[in-house]
Amino acid sequence: MSSTHTPPPSRYASILRPDAFAGQVHIVTGGGSGIGRCVAHELASLGATVVITGRTQAKLDTVAAEITEDGGQVDTAAFDIRDEDQVKAAVAALVERHGRLHGLVNNAGGQFPSPLQMISKRGFDAVVANNLTGGFLMAREVFNQSMQKHGGAIVNMVADMWNGMPGMGHSGAARAGMVNLTKTAAYEWSGSNVRVNAVAPGWIASSGMDAYGPGMAGVIRSLKDNTPMKRMGLEAEVSAVICFLLSPGAAFVTGVTIPIDGGAPLNSPLYPIADHAPAPTFDGFHRASQPKVLQGL
Structure with a gap:
């Protein structure tokens, strides 16, 4: 991976114009x-004024300090998206503090290999709560408490589960449910000028890879060999699509799920991927760091 990276920019190098979300408030769950x-x-x-949420205030504070140091506007809210009462109260507090909520990125989630x-x-229910129920609660409350009156945009996080999700069937089931929920919400909430879409990242070189433990290290390190682009994706390549879907440029896009997976689901044992150099990357995130499990590759 490291051989394909160019030196990081001195600040976030987005493909969108610098004032694209000026004066807006956007929530990012799992923002720590x-x-x-x-x-x-x-x-x-x-x-944007970005509100990052999560269960651990210390993690949120660390990211908030980074954003503040870079000159951005940020707020934090520590709560559990799986708890209905906490979600209702947290969204109400954010509306009270910031007024209209323009965007929601339902990013929080988690799973374990099995x-x-x-x-x-218990394990199945926990993963469904993390990746489906929690996102539903957040979307419902943001809609009921703000977007129903003012409009807005929601982007849900799913995954590359189009061919099943062997080894993570609980997560695959939850993510497939979120794809369908995205379509339903896009239709039902269109009358309030609320767009709802989803992104489906494939194998992304993110800190989440370090959560799976040493037993998965070999598998994770080999993932790059199973995409037509011969590499993993980067966090900034996912963020670029999410920010586009939140932007006015996506004003006629709703109810869709965009794969960000380097073409991995296209793999065929009948036509092996040609051996070639990794495809170029887009890494606009000036504070990106490589997961420990991939370091040294």
Whole structure:
């Protein structure tokens, strides 16, 4: 991975104009690390007041300090998206503090690797709550408390699960549910001028990869060999699509899920990927860091 990187910019180098979200308020759940952290930085660099949420205040404070140091506007809210009462109260407090909510990025989630036969009901329920129920609660409350009256844009996070999700069946089921929920919300909420879309990242070199432990290191390091682009994606390549979907440039885009996966689902055992150099990257995130599991490759 490191051989394909160019030197990082001195500040976030977004493809959008610097004032694209000036005067707007955008929520990013799970903004204390990984892709959520990157999205929060990009939105702030584009003029938004970004609200990062998560369960751990210390992680949020770290990212908030980065954004502030870079000259951006940021707020934090620590709560559990899986708890309905906490979500209602947190969104109400944000509306009271900031007024209209222009955008929501339902980024928070999490899962663990396991074959289906080893997943307990408790484990299955926890992953569905992380990746589906929590996103539904956030979207519903942001709609009910702000966007129903003022309009807005929502981007949900799913995953590359189009061919099933062996080893993470609980997450695949939840993500497939979110794809369908995205379509329903886009239709039902269109009358309030609310657009709802989703992104489906594939193998992204993000800090989340370090959460799987040493047993998965070999698999993670080999993922780049299984995409037509011969590399993993970068956080900034996901953030760029999310920010576009939140922007006026996507004013006629709703109810869709955009894969960001380097073409990985196209793999065919009948036509192996040609051996070639990794495709060029787009890395506009000036504070990006490579996951520990990929360092030295």
